[in-house]
Amino acid sequence: MGRSPCCEKAHTNKGAWTKEEDQRLIAYIKANGEGCWRSLPKSAGLLRCGKSCRLRWINYLRPDLKRGNFTEEEDELIIKLHELLGNKWSLIAGRLPGRTDNEIKNYWNTHIKRKLLARGVDPQTHRPLNAAADHHQKQLQAPPRRFVAAPAGHHTDHFAVLSNSPDACSHSSDDEPSSETSPPPPPPRHLGIDLNLSISLAPYQQPPEDQPSEPLKQEDDDAVASGAGNATSTVCLCLNRLGLHGGEVCSCGRGGDPSMQASTHMFRFITPLGGGHNSSSTTMT
Template identity: 65%
Template sequence: MGRSPCCDENGLKKGPWTQEEDEKLIDHIEKHGHGSWRALPKQAGLNRCGKSCRLRWTNYLRPDIKRGNFTEEEEQTIINLHSLLGNKWSSIAGNLPGRTDNEIKNYWNTHLRKKLLQMGIDPVTHRPRTDHLNVLAALPQLIAAANFNSLMNLNQNVQFDATTLAKAQLLHNMIQVLSANNNINPTMQTNNNLFGQSHYLENQNLFGQSQNFSNILEDNHEDLMVKSQIIDHPFDSFSSPIQNDVQHDRNSLPLLVPASPEESKQTQVVIKNKDMENYHDTSNPSSSNSTFTQDHHQPWCDIIDDEASDSYWKDIIEQTCSEPWPFHE
């Protein structure tokens, strides 16, 4: 169709808004509503295009906009939803009242993306980064980030040391990378599809908080239907959602969660989402509309101790395992 840009008229102001312009825009919208955005600038006495006015209003001036730093809970929500939806900023914003898609997008690009990279997690796939050097090099930053996070964390629900979590996450990542490289882990193959990312869906939390995102998604997305029976139990942070349809063979990655049966509550998630179709691994027919279950959790620290023959790895593992584990009582 070839429509022309709305802002190509000569003489219209661009760039940062002045306080006077803001006041004019707010005053006009409070009195008359925005009506037609194209007609608004003239009516409000603004030398701007309608689109610029709309963006200024929706991203900055709207009275219900929440200003200030993102909370850790908001961060976690963004990370979880991004793992499910990708760069669907408006959909993500729909789950964060008072936050705009633009703000979330900026925050992702400037903060969260780097945070994930530092932790050895690919911010696009939300899987561990696949080059070993990066994973190993991430250790100092990872621990530093975790310590920082510990300092910043005011959430009283956090029951254990964030450094321990960071170490556990790193080790988990490394093992996954090794397993993937050996190309003998069916779980990793499955992880290439949507559901490999949905470990966030089931309480995946980099910072040790728990959250049921299935409910959020179900409640807030018209195009997203997530039926979940997830029972909220904290610190399933490292569990993979795709474990139990696949026999737990010795090459699959054990779970970083408690082994006690009473804590291993069945999880069943059915996802049908047009946004998610992009994530489906077309080579996997089951991924287009899938049900997966989880009812088996196994602490992997013990198993690793038996299987790690290399002394270097054993040292790391032993050091990590000597720390209190993030297993709640």
């Protein structure tokens, strides 16, 4: 289908932004807020395409950007999140306040990849380098991990990991007993990440002071436990531990604003954690 160009290429500036352009953009967004990027350049008197404005704002001008070097903690968090999510930079960025997807992507490509290689870890598979080849071979044979990612947009990201392979993401935490019946082999490394995944309408917010800032600490036992005892375990795939949830509850029934529970779109899957008895259910409220 025909697609109109995002802007009049002939009459737009490209390349590095000038201070004046930055100031115009900042002033306009301060006065009018974000949104309608397509018409923004005209309204703001900028000879840029809307996309370029959006990128400039998000990656560079936004007041809440952190800037500066990544800390060791951020490094490790990025590595873990990448192991979990792959190249979903925007999702990863959602867990790192003040960092942008572009920044993280660049940092990954320039630093972390090298760091992992130095550790003898394959940056793509997160497996030991000598095992990576084997793993690739196995992946060709095993059913593929299915990562369903609904698109972003107005913070309405939803995704779920539908797993039927042992190394997929939607296993429960390590301290959650899975099953007596031939559980799948554990992943090669402990991620230390609670895989309760959900993404809400709200952007990431820092947890309140009294909440442990331990980003991905297992603390949704009860959510998981809601399915425990059955032959199958219910795994709420809330990404609230990944900061994409704004701290609000999901419909897995873990406290919070009931209205959010009612309105939050949520996928829940019954996964074969115990091996077998798998049915999958999807709930969208």
